Amino acid sequence: MQHHQILRVVTKFNLPLILLFGLYVQFHGDYGPGGGFQAGVIVAAAMILYALVFGFDSSTRVAPPGVLRVCSAAGVLVYLGTGVVNMLLGSDFLDYGSFVPEHPSRGEHYGILAVELGVGLTVASTLLLIFFAFAGRSESKGTD
Amino acid sequence: MLLAFLVVTAVTIIRLRDLFAVIMLFGLYSLLSAALFVALDAPDVAFTEAVVGAGISTVLMLATLALTSRHEKRPTHRAWLPLAVVLVTGGFLVYGTFDIAPFGAPDNPVHTHVAPRYLEQSAEEIGIPNVVTSVLASYRGYDTLGETAVVFTAGMGVLVLLGGAAGRLFRRRKED
Numbered sequence: 001m002q003h004h005q006i007l008r009v010v011t012k013f014n015l016p017l018i019l020l021f022g023l024y025v026q027f028h029g030d031y032g033p034g035g036g037f038q039a040g041v042i043v044a045a046a047m048i049l050y051a052l053v054f055g056f057d058s059s060t061r062v063a064p065p066g067v068l069r070v071c072s073a074a075g076v077l078v079y080l081g082t083g084v085v086n087m088l089l090g091s092d093f094l095d096y097g098s099f100v101p102e103h104p105s106r107g108e109h110y111g112i113l114a115v116e117l118g119v120g121l122t123v124a125s126t127l128l129l130i131f132f133a134f135a136g137r138s139e140s141k142g143t144d
Numbered sequence: 145m146l147l148a149f150l151v152v153t154a155v156t157i158i159r160l161r162d163l164f165a166v167i168m169l170f171g172l173y174s175l176l177s178a179a180l181f182v183a184l185d186a187p188d189v190a191f192t193e194a195v196v197g198a199g200i201s202t203v204l205m206l207a208t209l210a211l212t213s214r215h216e217k218r219p220t221h222r223a224w225l226p227l228a229v230v231l232v233t234g235g236f237l238v239y240g241t242f243d244i245a246p247f248g249a250p251d252n253p254v255h256t257h258v259a260p261r262y263l264e265q266s267a268e269e270i271g272i273p274n275v276v277t278s279v280l281a282s283y284r285g286y287d288t289l290g291e292t293a294v295v296f297t298a299g300m301g302v303l304v305l306l307g308g309a310a311g312r313l314f315r316r317r318k319e320d
Contacts, residue, residue: 025191030272033187035280041195048203076296079289094285109272112281115288122292126299127200133306134207
């Protein structure tokens with residue numbers, strides 16, 4: 001795909017928009033449609049588009065598989081950690097009201113943001129890892 | 145109208161032997177389903193269906209196709225027994241739908257159990273306008289935690305099965 005000038009220019013123009021939309025869906029999911037899962041897949045789709053147009057090598061430089069593996073586990077830990085913090089604050093697991101005891105609904109809001117962040121992190125990095133696992137196989141089949 | 149398109153796409157997918165065209169039609173099928181979800185006022189689900197179904201899974205299937213062959217082999221014999229099993233099971237499922245409550249009736253169990261409480265109380269208890277998010281992340285927080293763990297486990301499973309090749313390629317490129 002090195003010679004497709006139009007594809008490269010259009011992709012470069014669209015990528016920041018897609019990523020920005022992903023962030024919007026992530027952090028606006030409590031007001032509009034969307035949330036962590038949707039944002040995660042949008043970000044992963046943007047990166048896959050990048051990998052399709054600019055190649056496997058440059059995309060693994062942007063998102064090294066090692067970092068993705070750590071992010072994938074970190075997302076689950078962020079989710080679990082939110083629940084554990086609730087327990088340390090003296091309420092039930094994943095009962096976000098305890099973040100702001102005098103104002104439980106605000107605490108719920110913070111809790112939801114935190115767990116959605118964890119979901120988004122895990123979904124985006126896991127989907128990219130799966131894609132790289134497939135793409136890496138077809139690449140190595142081509143070079144061998 | 146959308147349902148008719150869905151049926152046409154599904155039948156075409158079954159008839160075709162060119163797997164490349166089948167994958168493209170799968171993408172189309174997902175896009176039509178996403179449009180159907182929007183028509184049913186479920187934008188959260190439509191989002192996911194459009195990105196995962198029409199986008200990412202199409203790319204993954206194309207990557208798989210690059211590793212295998214493009215055409216499906218012709219079956220060597222007619223499989224009558226599986227057809228009979230499928231027909232009988234399908235018949236039972238259709239029979240089961242006769243017992244389902246009528247679509248949209250206000251006294252359906254789905255509208256009388258926890259849904260009204262979520263819709264009425266979530267503005268006070270959670271304080272965010274999107275009820276889907278508050279059910280997903282707060283009322284049903286354990287379920288979503290489980291889902292996240294499932295996604296993580298699935299990714300690790302694929303890495304254990306396939307990741308060796310990508311890792312080796314990555315390391316070899318680095319050494320060069």
